[in-house]
Structure formats: C-alpha cells, structure tokens
Amino acid sequence: MDDAALSCGSLLAQTSPYTPVTVMSLFTSCHGQRPSLSARAFLNQCNARRAPALYSRRRAEDKVALREIGATGVHFGLHEALFRRRKDPRIPRFARRLLPELDCVYPTYRLHVSRGRISPHDEPLLANLERRVRLASSKHDLILAPLGLGDHVDHVITHQLGKVLSAKRTVGWYADQPYAYRAGREVPTPGGTRRVKHEVDQKQKAKLVSWYGSQAGPLFGGRAVPELEEYVYLPVRG
Numbered sequence: 001m002d003d004a005a006l007s008c009g010s011l012l013a014q015t016s017p018y019t020p021v022t023v024m025s026l027f028t029s030c031h032g033q034r035p036s037l038s039a040r041a042f043l044n045q046c047n048a049r050r051a052p053a054l055y056s057r058r059r060a061e062d063k064v065a066l067r068e069i070g071a072t073g074v075h076f077g078l079h080e081a082l083f084r085r086r087k088d089p090r091i092p093r094f095a096r097r098l099l100p101e102l103d104c105v106y107p108t109y110r111l112h113v114s115r116g117r118i119s120p121h122d123e124p125l126l127a128n129l130e131r132r133v134r135l136a137s138s139k140h141d142l143i144l145a146p147l148g149l150g151d152h153v154d155h156v157i158t159h160q161l162g163k164v165l166s167a168k169r170t171v172g173w174y175a176d177q178p179y180a181y182r183a184g185r186e187v188p189t190p191g192g193t194r195r196v197k198h199e200v201d202q203k204q205k206a207k208l209v210s211w212y213g214s215q216a217g218p219l220f221g222g223r224a225v226p227e228l229e230e231y232v233y234l235p236v237r238g
Contacts, residue, residue, distance in 0.1 A: 001025045001062040001075075002212040002219070003146065003155075006177040008230050009069070009208045010200040016070035023066055024136070026129060026161075027154045028075040030055050030083035036100045038109040039082040045218045051083060057214050065211035076132065078125070081106045081113045081153050086121045106153060116151030118160070125157060130164050143171045144232060147187065150179030166235075175231040178219065193233035202227050 004012060004023045012021050030051040035043065039051065048054035059075055066073040079085075084105040096103050105121045106112035112119075137143060145162025148155045155176055162171050175187045189195045209216050209225050216225055 001028055001058050002209070002215040003176065005065060005205075005208050005212060006216070006225075006228055007146065007180075008144065008174045008198070008232060010202075010205045011198045011230050011232065012071050013069035013204055013208060014201070021069075021071040022074060022136075023062075023071055024074045024076065024133065025062065026076045026158060027078045027080040028055065028059055028062075029077045029079050031079060031085060033085070034097060034100050036082065036104050036107060038107070038113070039100075042082055042109070046214055048214070054214060055080075058212075061212050061214060065208055068211065069208060074136070076129070082109060084122070113153050114151055116148070116153060116156045118153060118157055122153075122157060126161060126164060129157075129161050133161070133165060134168060137169060139169060141169065142234075143169050144174050145171055146176045147173050147190070147233075149176040149183065149187065170235060172235055173233040175233075177228045177230075178226070180231065181226060181228055187231065190233055192236055194236050196232050196234055198230040198232065200227070200230050 004025075012023070015021055032050070032052045035051060043049070043051060043054065046054055062075070063073050082104075085103050086105050088103055091102050101107035105119045133143070143162065143165060145165070146155050146158050148159030159173075162173065165171050173190060173193065180187050205228070206225065220226075
C-alpha cells in the first residue's frame with residue numbers, strides 16, 4: 001500500500017490541491033489461516049505475529065498518509081500474493097493445514113512471487129479488476145499504473161490491468177520505486193509515451209513515507225529511506 005507514496009508521492013501531493021486524486025490499492029488484505037513459510041518470514045520481517053492485524057494497521061497507515069496530502073484512498077480488499085489461496089478439492093483439509101503451501105497460489109516468495117509470472121489461478125482477477133476500475137473512473141480521468149519493475153507478481157498484475165484499461169481509458173505509467181532506484185540505470189520509456197521527471201520535494205515526500213511505518217521500514221531493512229526520484233510516462237496522442 002506504500003507503492004504510490006514511494007513511486008509518485010510528491011507528484012500526488014502537489015497535484016491534489018488542483019484536481020481530485022484517488023489512489024486505488026488492489027491487494028490490501030490477507031487471510032487468517034496458518035501462513036506458509038514465506039508468509040511467516042514476511043510477518044517476522046514486519047515484527048508481526050498475525051497477518052490480519054498487520055494488514056489492518058497497513059490500511060490505517062495508508063488512509064492517514066493519503067489524507068495528509070489531500071488524496072482519497074480506496075482499498076479493493078484482495079489478498080496479497082503470499083496470502084492468496086486456491087480451492088482444490090483433491091487436497092485433503094488436514095494436508096492443507098499441515099502444509100499450507102499445497103493450496104497457495106504462490107507457495108514461495110523467491111520462486112513464485114518475485115518471478116513476475118502470473119499464475120493461471122489469478123487470470124480471472126484481471127476481468128474483475130478491469131470492471132471495478134472502469135466503474136470507479138471515467139474517460140476524462142488519467143490513470144497511472146505501475147510499469148511492473150522488480151517482477152513482484154502483484155505489480156505485474158497491476159501493470160497488465162493498466163494495459164487492458166488503456167483500450168477504454170487514458171493510461172500512463174509510473175516507475176515502481178524502490179525497484180527503479182535499485183536498478184541503478186534509466187528505465188526504458190514505453191512505446192507511445194513520453195517520459196516526465198517530476199521535481200520531487202524530498203522533505204515533503206519523506207514526511208509522507210514516514211506514515212508507512214509498518215511497510216517502508218522492512219522494505220529497506222530498517223535503514224533510512226533513500227531519496228527516490230519520480231518518473232511518469234504519459235501517453236502521446238497521435
């Protein structure tokens with residue numbers, strides 16, 4: 001839920017006094033069942049014992065942070081990748097409880113979530129998300145979607161959603177942070193767009209990111225959040 005703040009928080013803060021800004025976060029929830037080993041490692045990284053309590057805190061942080069910059073936050077309530085489950089009647093219930101990975105859509109972080117490959121079990125998500133975003137937007141809106149840098153599967157799904165929406169909506173892109181920062185090189189400009197570098201008010205952005213205490217800290221290993229540049233890629237009209 002900190003993606004917008006990290007990637008284009010300064011842009012949103014400087015835009016909101018002049019036009020309504022809505023940040024739609026798709027994957028904002030989890031289940032309360034026994035977590036997989038990768039999900040447990042994630043919870044430990046966040047110093048959290050239970051996933052539902054962590055995600056409740058993260059949603060609250062997001063609401064407060066966006067309110068501070070005059071933006072509206074909308075949470076779609078879908079489970080994040082590490083917590084998405086599939087229903088397979090062939091797997092006995094006791095086996096699922098003993099080994100949660102058996103019915104995880106993405107059993108591990110390293111081999112599944114971070115590989116950028118969308119599971120066939122997630123394909124119905126796109127149609128559902130497209131319908132919901134189209135109902136919540138108009139043809140006059142500019143939608144900014146992530147480029148999907150870093151190959152986190154939830155970012156990749158959101159990027160694919162942007163592509164699908166571009167048939168009926170005006171869609172631009174933003175460079176996912178901190179993945180663009182970690183790449184250490186310029187991100188290629190997508191075809192049909194022009195690259196715009198936003199002049200970031202780093203003091204303002206640092207204050208915004210500080211609201212995401214349960215998220216930004218673990219993301220950077222407890223170290224200070226570096227100064228992150230902001231790049232957007234706007235569609236070029238033919």
